[in-house]
Each structure stands twice: as C-alpha cells, then as structure tokens.
Amino acid sequence: MNQVFPTPENGAAPRISIVVPARNEARNLEIVLPMLPSVHEVILVDGNSVDDTIATAQRVMPDIKVVRQSRKGKGNALACGFEAATGDIIVMFDADGSADPAEIPRFVEALTSGADVAKGSRFVHGGGSEDITRFRALGNWGLNALTNLLLGTKYTDLCYGYNAFWARIVPSLELLPSDLAPRADGQMHNGDGFEIETILNCRIAALGYDIVEVPSVEKLRIHGTSNLNAISDGFRVLRVILEERRRRPSGAARMRRIRESALTAAQATDEPAPVFAVIDGARGDARLGARQDVA
Numbered sequence: 492m493n494q495v496f497p498t499p500e501n502g503a504a505p506r507i508s509i510v511v512p513a514r515n516e517a518r519n520l521e522i523v524l525p526m527l528p529s530v531h532e533v534i535l536v537d538g539n540s541v542d543d544t545i546a547t548a549q550r551v552m553p554d555i556k557v558v559r560q561s562r563k564g565k566g567n568a569l570a571c572g573f574e575a576a577t578g579d580i581i582v583m584f585d586a587d588g589s590a591d592p593a594e595i596p597r598f599v600e601a602l603t604s605g606a607d608v609a610k611g612s613r614f615v616h617g618g619g620s621e622d623i624t625r626f627r628a629l630g631n632w633g634l635n636a637l638t639n640l641l642l643g644t645k646y647t648d649l650c651y652g653y654n655a656f657w658a659r660i661v662p663s664l665e666l667l668p669s670d671l672a673p674r675a676d677g678q679m680h681n682g683d684g685f686e687i688e689t690i691l692n693c694r695i696a697a698l699g700y701d702i703v704e705v706p707s708v709e710k711l712r713i714h715g716t717s718n719l720n721a722i723s724d725g726f727r728v729l730r731v732i733l734e735e736r737r738r739r740p741s742g743a744a745r746m747r748r749i750r751e752s753a754l755t756a757a758q759a760t761d762e763p764a765p766v767f768a769v770i771d772g773a774r775g776d777a778r779l780g781a782r783q784d785v786a
Contacts, residue, residue, distance in 0.1 A: 505603060506531035508578030508658070509595075512560070512568035513586035514538035517547040518714040524552045526592045531578040535586075536560050536568040561669040564679045565652075566687030570666045573658075582655040588713035589622060590653045597705050598655035607660055607700035610646070610692065611653035617706030618648070634728050638689070641736045644696045646704070650728060652688050653707050656695070664694050681734070686727040693735035 507530040513520060514537070527533060534556045535548045548555050558575045560568040573581060580602055584590050594611075601609035613620045623631070635649040667682045674680060682690050695702060 505580045505599065506578040507580045507582060507595075507599065508576035509533045509582045509584050510536065510569060510572030510576060511584050511586050512536045512538065512565050512572065513540065513544055513548075514568075515540045515542045515544060515715065516586040517542045517544045519586055519588050519712070520544060520548050521551055522713055523586060523588055523592070524548060524555070527552075527584075528592060528595055532556055532576070534558055534572045534575055536572040536575075538563065538565075538568050562671070562673045562680070562683055564683035564687075565685050566690070567667070567669070567679075567683040569687055570682075571669045573661050573666070574669055576658055579658055580655055581658050581661070583652055585652055587715065589710050591708060591710060594653070594705070594707055595655075598653075601703040601705055602655060602657060604703075605701065606703040608656040608695050608702045609654065609705045610648075610695075610702055611651050611707035612646075612648035612704040613651060613707060613709050614647040615704055615706050618708060620709040621711045622709050634689070634732065637729075638693065638732050641732065642693060642696055644692075646692060646696075648704070649692060650685075650688055651707070651709070653709075654688070654691070656700075660695070660698075660700060663698055664691065666690070681727075681731065684727055686731045689728045689731045690735065693732065697735065697738075 509527060509530055509532070511520075511524075511533065513535055517540070520535075524533070533552060533554075535545070536558045537545055538560050545557055548557065556575065558571050560571045569583060580599060582595055582598060584592075584595075598609040598611070612618050613623065620628075631648065631650045635646055638644055638649055639646060666687075667680055671680065
C-alpha cells in the first residue's frame with residue numbers, strides 16, 4: 492500500500508523504520524505485512540520461531556530486513572530492532588494483527604508536527620480496544636494512575652505497545668544492549684519482557700521529551716494466542732514503575748543525555764549538530780531546540 496506521509500517544514504520526508512517483533516506469527520504476518528504502507532524499511536525481529544515466520548515474511552515482503560533477537564522476550568526483540576533501524580522515525584508494530592497499519596500516518600504526523608514521541612492510547616477520544624478484558628483494563632488503569640502519581644505524567648494508557656518516536660532519542664533511553672548475555676538462571680533481564688512499554692514511557696517522560704498521545708484502536712489478534720500473562724507481567728510492570736521512579740534523572744542529567752543522543756545521531760548521519768535549549772525551567776525539563784547550521 493502506498494502512503495504519502497506528512498513532512499516537516501523543511502520539506503524533507505522522514506525515513507520510517509517499522510519494527511515488528513514476532514514469534515511464531517507466520518499466519519498473521521501473511522495478512523499484516525501486505526497491509527503496511529511503503530516505508531524506508533520494515534524490520535522483522537524473530538524470537539526463535541519454530542514455524543515458518545521468517546520464510547513467510549520474506550515471501551510476502553521480499554525486501555524485509557530480518558533480525559534474530561539475542562535473548563528472549565518482547566523487550567529484547569524491540570531493542571534489537573531499534574539497534575538495526577536506519578530510519579529517522581521508528582514505529583513499534585505488533586505482528587498479531589492488533590495494530591492498525593492505517594494509523595501509522597497519524598503517528599508520523601504527530602512527530603513531524605513537533606513531538607518527540609507519538610504514544611498510542613486506547614483511552615483517549617477516538618481510541619478503543621476490541622481485545623482488552625475488564626481485568627486487564629483495571630490493572631492498566633491502576634498502574635497508569637500510579638505512574639502518573641509518582642512520575643508526574645499525564646498518561647491515559649501506560650501498557651500499550653503501538654508507539655512511534657524519532658530514532659535520535661534511542662541512545663538516551665539506555666535500553667539493555669543486544670550483546671548482553673542471558674541470565675544464568677534462565678530468567679529474563681528486567682526490560683526484556685512486556686514491561687518494555689512501561690520502561691520506554693517512564694524514561695521518555697523523565698527525560699522531558701515532548702509526548703503526544705495518539706488515538707488508537709486495538710484490534711483482536713487474528714490467529715493464535717498471546718504470550719502476555721496479566722498477573723506475572725503486571726507485577727513486572729509494577730516493579731519497573733518503582734525502579735524508574737528511583738532512577739529518575741535530575742534536570743542536568745536529562746539535558747546531558749538528550750544532548751549526547753542527538754549529537755550521536757547527527758554524527759551518524761553527517762548532519763549539522765543541533766542547538767539545545769532548556770525550556771519549562773520550573774520542572775527542569777530539557778528538550779531539543781531548533782537545529783541550526785554552525786559555521
């Protein structure tokens with residue numbers, strides 16, 4: 492499907508990388524991948540599938556980039572995909588059919604209009620879910636409220652994995668690297684599981700990035716069953732919220748991390764170094780200022 496995406500004021504179309512973590516999703520990918528818009532790259536991160544996930548993806552999308560995740564869990568898969576991405580914008584996209592490809596331009600528009608992060612929400616006007624149970628909705632509400640209380644955020648939907656952001660912010664998020672060895676006890680590292688969405692949301696807010704919530708409708712999974720466990724994964728999310736509150740950086744540290752990540756991105760693309768400005772001084776939030784050519 493061809494799609495014309497909105498562009499920034501300078502007229503340069505952003506290169507979009509869609510990262511698709513998948514484990515045994517061959518039947519779903521056969522339906523989902525052809526529905527994706529034409530973008531810079533689609534990255535399939537395979538989680539040691541035992542079906543023909545990779546073969547199916549390559550058959551329906553011959554130019555797809557395939558990455559094999561280094562450990563286990565959705566968090567590790569996404570981190571591997573982020574490392575492999577070469578686009579300007581990264582879109583997190585589930586392989587099970589629950590994410591609507593037609594919403595991607597909505598996320599991109601939020602970013603090209605000035606946001607650092609476009610966060611999908613099922614609980615704002617225009618959003619919704621065909622899949623979430625009352626129990627999971629209640630758990631999400633409680634965890635969301637706790638995050639807003641402890642971190643001073645205003646999220647409406649904490650545990651939702653349909654998000655997009657500028658690739659330049661990835662280094663500042665300090666996610667677990669793909670070459671980190673698996674734990675000796677066979678358990679996942681903190682951040683390798685479904686709690687990755689909460690980690691991303693907490694760190695994005697703590698660093699003071701500009702966030703726009705985008706209405707999104709979560710659809711039913713097409714085939715198969717989810718690997719999500721509402722109770723055990725809910726406790727992992729709770730632990731993450733408490734840990735992220737303790738590690739929340741100071742205003743100066745936020746500025747330094749954002750500066751370092753943006754300069755790294757600029758060096759990688761041979762673009763002019765950005766100019767920084769601290770705004771909203773009462774909160775100490777640091778955000779990226781206008782890019783300027785420096786003689």
